[in-house]
Amino acid sequence: MRVSILVFDGVTALDAVGPYESLRRLPDVEVRFVAAKLAPVAVEGAGFGIVPASDFAQAPEADVLVVPGGGAAGVKQALGDQQTLQWIRHGYERSRWTASVCTGALILGAAGLLEGLSVATHWRAKDYLHLFGATYSGERISEHGKLMTAAGVSAGIDLGLRLCELIAGRDAAQAAQLGMEYDPAPPFDAGSPHKAPSHIVEMALKGF
Amino acid sequence: MRVSILVFDGVTALDAVGPYESLRRLPDVEVRFVAAKLAPVAVEGAGFGIVPASDFAQAPEADVLVVPGGGAAGVKQALGDQQTLQWIRHGYERSRWTASVCTGALILGAAGLLEGLSVATHWRAKDYLHLFGATYSGERISEHGKLMTAAGVSAGIDLGLRLCELIAGRDAAQAAQLGMEYDPAPPFDAGSPHKAPSHIVEMALKGF
Numbered sequence: 289m290r291v292s293i294l295v296f297d298g299v300t301a302l303d304a305v306g307p308y309e310s311l312r313r314l315p316d317v318e319v320r321f322v323a324a325k326l327a328p329v330a331v332e333g334a335g336f337g338i339v340p341a342s343d344f345a346q347a348p349e350a351d352v353l354v355v356p357g358g359g360a361a362g363v364k365q366a367l368g369d370q371q372t373l374q375w376i377r378h379g380y381e382r383s384r385w386t387a388s389v390c391t392g393a394l395i396l397g398a399a400g401l402l403e404g405l406s407v408a409t410h411w412r413a414k415d416y417l418h419l420f421g422a423t424y425s426g427e428r429i430s431e432h433g434k435l436m437t438a439a440g441v442s443a444g445i446d447l448g449l450r451l452c453e454l455i456a457g458r459d460a461a462q463a464a465q466l467g468m469e470y471d472p473a474p475p476f477d478a479g480s481p482h483k484a485p486s487h488i489v490e491m492a493l494k495g496f
Numbered sequence: 497m498r499v500s501i502l503v504f505d506g507v508t509a510l511d512a513v514g515p516y517e518s519l520r521r522l523p524d525v526e527v528r529f530v531a532a533k534l535a536p537v538a539v540e541g542a543g544f545g546i547v548p549a550s551d552f553a554q555a556p557e558a559d560v561l562v563v564p565g566g567g568a569a570g571v572k573q574a575l576g577d578q579q580t581l582q583w584i585r586h587g588y589e590r591s592r593w594t595a596s597v598c599t600g601a602l603i604l605g606a607a608g609l610l611e612g613l614s615v616a617t618h619w620r621a622k623d624y625l626h627l628f629g630a631t632y633s634g635e636r637i638s639e640h641g642k643l644m645t646a647a648g649v650s651a652g653i654d655l656g657l658r659l660c661e662l663i664a665g666r667d668a669a670q671a672a673q674l675g676m677e678y679d680p681a682p683p684f685d686a687g688s689p690h691k692a693p694s695h696i697v698e699m700a701l702k703g704f
Contacts, residue, residue, distance in 0.1 A: 321544035336529035337547030440677030462686035467704035469648030471687030478670035479679030496675035
């Protein structure tokens with residue numbers, strides 16, 4: 289079983305690493321980061337670079353394709369790049385599952401895969417979905433057959449574990465969760481705009 | 497405010513990226529990955545490489561130092577490397593906070609920083625702490641003044657948000673949580689050995 293996770297300049301690191309960290313734990317599953325070119329890309333925040341394992345031309349066909357999101361500039365660049373969209377459409381057709389994390393949903397939308405669907409994305413990006421014929425589900429993960437979308441950033445971990453279950457079954461997915469010691473204990477209950485106080489939502493709309 | 501996150505061959509990607517993703521959202525905080533040399537390191541699982549922003553020689557002094565863990569081979573290599581341990585000791589002395597994620601605690605231990613303390617680490621690594629004069633707290637995060645340790649892998653996200661609170665206050669930390677949409681919804685309740693069924697613990701002890 290092969291999993292390809294797209295990376296591009298401005299990708300949000302945790303969007304990509306959340307699914308990576310769960311899926312790579314499965315036996316007989318190879319997970320690799322794939323970029324348009326075999327050269328480092330800068331993550332959002334510019335704190336480090338990512339060296340992909342493959343470029344589009346050399347990446348083996350993937351059973352699972354994951355498209356993470358990124359900062360506004362990075363996503364705008366990715367969803368306007370025809371080579372990237374073509375690679376996603378091609379990968380989607382051949383995949384067993386194709387999934388987005390965060391604003392990766394907008395990239396799937398630009399590839400024409402979200403028409404008529406109710407999907408998850410980062411809460412701050414929900415008003416862009418209509419550009420691609422989609423609506424906002426408000427769910428942590430939304431599933432439509434082989435197409436899956438997850439909410440913002442950290443939701444990629446939950447998505448990764450759901451994919452582990454689909455690929456290898458419930459026991460293996462639970463073992464991957466335990467391997468990651470994913471027993472979350474956020475110090476606050478402010479992880480969704482419905483839970484955070486309104487002044488925190490205002491702060492988060494301006495940045496963060 | 498400057499944050500340095502150590503990376504080394506075999507580092508567990510999420511150990512490093514969890515704190516990165518929360519801390520980089522704070523205003524006036526620069527977060528960078530630092531390695532011994534200015535060359536890519538391979539993450540555990542080999543799905544991609546990380547290009548550090550600085551090497552030890554060029555990294556600016558950090559207010560916050562974060563030491564992630566890694567696979568057995570990577571951690572063994574890191575905690576036996578005198579240059580790495582010296583860099584950590586030097587950084588610890590000058591830092592306001594020094595923190596580990598997962599088996600990064602063993603590296604802090606080898607640097608001599610855990611003597612007599614009850615600390616957090618990955619549940620599978622707890623029996624190694626006595627080698628460094630430390631005991632296992634079983635907590636998600638353990639704090640001893642400026643020294644903080646977190647449990648396995650995903651606990652780095654919780655640690656990152658706690659550091660956000662210490663650095664920039666409760667509101668900014670909550671805004672960072674909301675920016676990451678960190679409203680976790682694991683599909684199973686198997687994230688700690690006390691919660692997972694015993695056959696899952698057995699599976700996770702053999703791998704994952």
